[in-house]
């Protein structure tokens with residue numbers, strides 16, 4: 001998909017000035033719920049575990065010192081178990097929940113310093129949210145649900161209907177413009193929610209577990225829909241899920257949260273190939289590695305006597321995709337970087353080790 005940021009740069013130490021080019025930039029974000037929450041920060045209590053802090057002060061840490069950047073056009077997934085702080089984090093981005101401290105920039109604009117009217121402008125025109133519960137207006141037809149945000153903005157009827165028709169078409173709902181929400185299946189209602197979010201042409205889409213309540217097959221369709229829309233529109237997306245498969249499928253990078261904190265930020269292959277700790281390892285243990293790991297993870301250094309006749313493949317080729325051609329060739333695969341330089345060699349047994357280990361774990 002899009003270009004990812006350099007994972008070796010620790011976002012918590014990168015200068016905020018660098019963040020102006022990011023689609024979203026978050027620095028040292030905290031949200032503490034409870035009485036006198038703002039008194040906790042800057043004291044040793046802030047270092048307590050979530051459980052200890054709750055016992056001592058009655059406050060709950062929703063988000064704890066979180067920093068990250070999302071590149072323009074990137075799909076950034078926030079993943080974690082229930083209660084890990086995902087919803088709080090994404091709501092802090094547009095201040096639907098007021099952060100206790102920290103900064104958030106969206107398209108270079110400082111959200112944390114924005115006035116009420118600037119916030120309204122941000123939510124209407126720049127950052128749209130898609131929720132699990134669609135929040136559709138039951139007495140309005142699809143077309144008017146989709147156009148609702150434009151209506152609030154004061155866009156004339158003819159213009160907003162034309163724009164709504166365009167996005168209804170984009171999400172595959174042509175023919176249902178005059179239907180009412182309760183005449184649609186869950187998946188179709190979610191498409192209306194998507195269309196509504198897209199109607200204002202925001203640069204950023206925020207998804208809060210939008211597909212969790214859908215049947216698995218419909219859910220897969222909707223994930224594919226998001227991928228297709230991303231290819232077509234290239235918008236920056238922050239997508240929350242507790243489902244690792246969904247995270248791996250959609251994310252250019254994944255942020256894994258636990259108890260309000262960041263445990264790891266990485267590309268899907270980094271999260272599966274080099275989990276930051278046992279928590280991430282547990283999460284990823286069921287993942288079919290050949291579907292996620294790229295040749296970069298299984299190649300060895302080139303040696304002088306290596307055959308130069310094997311197939312050439314880019315280092316970001318997923319092992320499963322490489323397997324057939326690799327195993328069919330008598331010569332090992334030559335792995336190349338973007339410039340076409342051979343940076344590694346993949347022998348058959350390296351491929352088989354991944355594939356066989358996967359078979360054994362199932």
Ligand SMILES: Nc1ncnc2c1ncn2[C@@H]1O[C@H](COP(=O)(O)OP(=O)(O)OP(=O)(O)O)[C@@H](O)[C@H]1O
Nearest residue numbers: 033060061062081082083084085086087088089242
């Ligand atoms: N308004 C609130 N007041 C007090 N505590 C809250 C509030 N909202 C959330 N919390 C707490 O903050 C923590 C993070 O909650 P959050 O809803 O962000 O997690 P989540 O990862 O999105 O979970 P889920 O997947 O279940 O929605 C939880 O411990 C939750 O109980």
